[in-house]
Amino acid sequence: MDKLKNYDTLLFSAMAFYAIYLFTSYNGAGISPDSIMYTSAARNFVANGNLHTFNHIPIVDFPVFYPLFLGIISFVSQTDPVAFGAVLNMFMFATLIFASGWIMSRFVPSSHIYKWLVLAAIILNPGLLQVYSYLWSETLFILEVLLFLIVFRMYLLTHAGKWLVFAAGIAAIACITRYAAVTIVGTGGLLLLLDRTLPIRKKTGHILIYGFVSISLLVANLTFNALHTGTVTGPREPSITSFGKNLFYFGSVFCEWIGIPPGMYPMFAMPLAIIILLGFVAALAYNFIRRKLNTFENLAITFALVYGLFIVLSATFSRYERINPRLLSPMYIPALWGYTSLGLLFIKKFAAKNLRTAAAALFIILMLGYITQIFLIDKQRYTDQIADDYGNPGYTDNDWMESEFANYLKHMDKGIFAPKVGIYSDAHEAVYFFSGMSSYLVPHKFFKKDVEKFYKIKRFYLIWFNNLENPELIDLKEIKKIKKLKVIKQFEDGAIYEYDGEDSLSQN
Known part of the structure; x- marks a missing residue:
């Protein structure tokens, strides 16, 4: 069975690789305005050794690591990021699925059928397929989230300083991949505060070490921005959407992910958002009382809660694009794990023995229904963008190529x-x-x-x-x-x- 843990995960990874191949087969990776900022900085890194964008100023609106990552690959391969972007995303999505399978094999309780169903739901999620069809920094950031969960769990199991520093280092790199990675820092900090197995003195030292290392690169990046451009993250406008409106948009994304028709969003989006976030709070509190903070399931729940609240609150105070599947994509896998693992736990531990088979069958039917629903969404997108020879919307789609x-x-x-x-x-x-x-x-x-x-x-x-x-x-x-x-x-x-x-x- 141990071998099956790897072989089945490799099979799903190959499926993930092929899925991105399909969605980039017409015009390569989608190119948006953000993508052009990343690629121009990467090109300047190769040509001039700096991370200036096409307008000859340091990249500020976005952190530096993703364009640096593209620049290093471009330098080694002597290939432009626009040219290798699709293949890079195929490998990164396959790696994401392998890491997801590796983690789920260590859930308590674990189940192969559960893992297969959830891996299929991850591969077919329209938001993730969109993200990994474009040259976007989320492709790298979502991988960093899972790597952080793996390493930080090692710290929670051992409380060894080396794992703490390693986890903080991953958080630091993530913070210069996406500014939203402060949620990774927050996830680790919250779990350190809630950890009751450490003496106060040792806990205080670990919090200080973790905090210093995890924000070090972000502080350096923001300081550089301020000194060279006069702003820390570029010009930002105040939000024009209220907390309630952002909560509605948050819920709308989850409505989209579970297949609720758009016409029903006004009825379901707000209640769903509240239920999702309060459910994570309740699950975290339950795990705190049980002293079960060191499971992958709890780590996923904690990150999903911190990330979800951060997006809703930051959108309430700062103006950027409306909350959408791209912005919430880093939350999808942890949120899916959080709620489906609770269902698995109920079946294994709490359902009456004579009802377990029926409960398991109901869970499988619900998951298959969900997988079918998102598969149909993906099929329609494939028909519209690839089969009909249009391409991923952006500067390489047919409208632009024929302009x-x-x-x-x-x-x-x-x-x-x-x-x-x-x-x-x-x-x-x-x-x-x-x-x-x-x-x-x-x-x-x-x-x-x-x-x-x-x-x-x-x-x-x-x-x-x-x-x-x-x-x-x-x-x-x-x-x-x-x-x-x-x-x-x-x-x-x-x-x-x-x-x-x-x-x-x-x-x-």
Whole structure:
């Protein structure tokens, strides 16, 4: 049976590898604006030994480790990240599934059928399949979460200092992979506080060591950002969504994951979010009372609770993209483990002997129903994006590949731009991706001083994409009201303009 622990997990890992192959078979890994930031920094690392983005400043909105990771692979392989991204994600998703299977083989109680069902649910989760179809830092971060759980459990079992430092080191690297990795630091810190097997003096020392090591790289990264750019994580706007609204969006993602139709989200999303988070609180409290903090199941529950609360609260105070499956993807596996392992525990320990078979059959039926539901979602996405020859939405999908404007940017004579005259755009990452040129993003409406500064510029070029409406940026109509723009090149989906210093159409 020990051999089966590995062979069946390897089989599921191969399935995971193939799943990402399928979803990247048309146009490779999906490329979003974030992906371009990562790849441009990785290219600069290979070419110039720094982690500057295409606009010649250090990468700030995102931590440094993922572009460094891509840069190292690019340097060793002499291959561009866009070219190897799909294969890299295939291996990382396969590794994620292997680590998941390895961990579940050590659940108490454990079950091969349970492991097979849950591994299938992980592979087929639409959120994870989307994440591992793109060049996104979550692909690495989710792996780091599982590695942390493995190592931190070794610490909880032995209380050996070497495992504590190792776990803190993983947390430190994760913190410079995703800023949300402070949740890993929080998970370890919370479990250290709750651990009643350590004497107070030793516990205090371990908390200090863990805290210092785990945040060390993040502090260094943020300090570097502040010294070189004046901000620690780039310009951030205050949130425009309330706690209640974010809780609803949180629940909506879980509704999507369990197959509830969108029309029923208003009824189920908020109650589901509350039940999920309170359920984790209750499970953690139960394990604390039982002195069972050192199980993988409890580690998963603790991380899912800390991460879920962090996303909801941070979205309440800081504005970023609406809570969606990508943002919650690091929580999926721990949350799935948390609730399904409770079901397994109930069947094995608490269900009456004459009811265990019926309870197990019901659990299997529910899991098969869920797996079928998400398989159908994945099948539809495959049909829409791959079978119908469209590609993963982003800068390599058919809309962009067939765009006359994008193709013009790829091959245009850059001599149309006068030297030392600034180029601005509503999608500066798209300008770089298609033309290789650097440009500046037009200012956000929220930052009034930046808007005023922009309108005082004596001469500039403007590359505008008509199909990329961003309500947070000043729009083309507003610019045209103030600046007399001359059309250099016009297309259906965009245009290149020049402002040559002629008198404004209205007073600034």
